[in-house]
Amino acid sequence: MTISASDMVGSPSFWQTIGASRRGVNLCAGSAGGCARRVPANDAQAPDRHWRRRAAPLGWRKPKEAPMSQITFVALCGSLRRASMTRMLRATLPELAPEGVRIVDVEIDDLPLFNEDIRAESGTPAPVKALCETIAAADAVVLCSPEYNRMVPGALKNAMDWISTEPGYPMSGKPVSVMTQSPGPRGGNMSNYAWRQVLSVIGAEVVPGPDVSIGLMEDKVADGKLVDEAARKLVSRQLGQLAAWASAG
Numbered sequence: 001m002t003i004s005a006s007d008m009v010g011s012p013s014f015w016q017t018i019g020a021s022r023r024g025v026n027l028c029a030g031s032a033g034g035c036a037r038r039v040p041a042n043d044a045q046a047p048d049r050h051w052r053r054r055a056a057p058l059g060w061r062k063p064k065e066a067p068m069s070q071i072t073f074v075a076l077c078g079s080l081r082r083a084s085m086t087r088m089l090r091a092t093l094p095e096l097a098p099e100g101v102r103i104v105d106v107e108i109d110d111l112p113l114f115n116e117d118i119r120a121e122s123g124t125p126a127p128v129k130a131l132c133e134t135i136a137a138a139d140a141v142v143l144c145s146p147e148y149n150r151m152v153p154g155a156l157k158n159a160m161d162w163i164s165t166e167p168g169y170p171m172s173g174k175p176v177s178v179m180t181q182s183p184g185p186r187g188g189n190m191s192n193y194a195w196r197q198v199l200s201v202i203g204a205e206v207v208p209g210p211d212v213s214i215g216l217m218e219d220k221v222a223d224g225k226l227v228d229e230a231a232r233k234l235v236s237r238q239l240g241q242l243a244a245w246a247s248a249g
């Protein structure tokens with residue numbers, strides 16, 4: 001679908017709906033896609049249910065009827081370089097995910113730099129559309145990210161900027177796990193927390209639990225995979241929590 005600048009002006013922006021949510025109105029009003037799955041926009045009870053859901057600890061959630069085998073996580077990598085250690089972390093996810101969880105790697109290196117003129121003049125770029133559709137269809141997202149200058153990496157932030165301005169807001173209401181790594185001792189934890197700020201603004205639900213910020217990463221990878229046992233346990237535990245969170249829908 002192509003939207004024009006006038007479409008954007010005529011419909012409430014995501015930030016307006018976020019503002020509305022703080023005044024007790026539906027967080028996802030006017031949106032469809034991934035968000036509609038969780039909080040129907042036309043359901044007067046939705047805001048209350050939404051906030052109750054956010055407040056409930058994981059253990060209290062009733063699992064969905066659907067079996068785990070139907071769960072799909074989209075895994076994004078915030079580093080574009082071939083020998084990226086973040087990519088190695090992402091490559092390890094399938095072997096650490098709970099049984100029945102399918103990990104789908106999606107690349108972001110073909111997205112143009114975010115510019116609303118592009119959308120207004122020639123429609124949503126095809127790679128943005130494809131990314132949004134894949135995320136909307138997934139049960140959850142895993143962001144694997146490095147830290148650049150104590151911040152999130154630009155390429156992945158660029159992807160989130162595109163996604164956050166697409167109709168349907170595919171990240172809204174989406175369970176997300178953030179995993180950072182660094183050759184330094186802190187594991188990119190400032191990037192990890194910066195991601196939470198970005199994700200909260202775009203309505204994603206970051207899975208609670210111990211942060212996955214893997215430090216001294218160079219010592220913890222071999223043959224393109226994460227091999228350190230303690231780090232693998234941490235990642236595995238978080239993927240389990242993400243699966244439980246996504247299943248609780």
Ligand SMILES: Cc1cc2nc3c(=O)[nH]c(=O)nc-3n(C[C@H](O)[C@H](O)[C@H](O)COP(=O)(O)O)c2cc1C
Nearest residue numbers: 079084085086087146147148149150182183184188
């Ligand atoms: C521009 C730039 C800024 C960086 N800033 C940080 C930083 O703030 N904190 C950190 O721990 N590492 C920093 N690093 C080191 C990266 O963590 C390291 O290069 C890492 O391997 C990048 O992830 P990758 O292997 O997936 O590409 C920086 C690297 C670059 C290139």
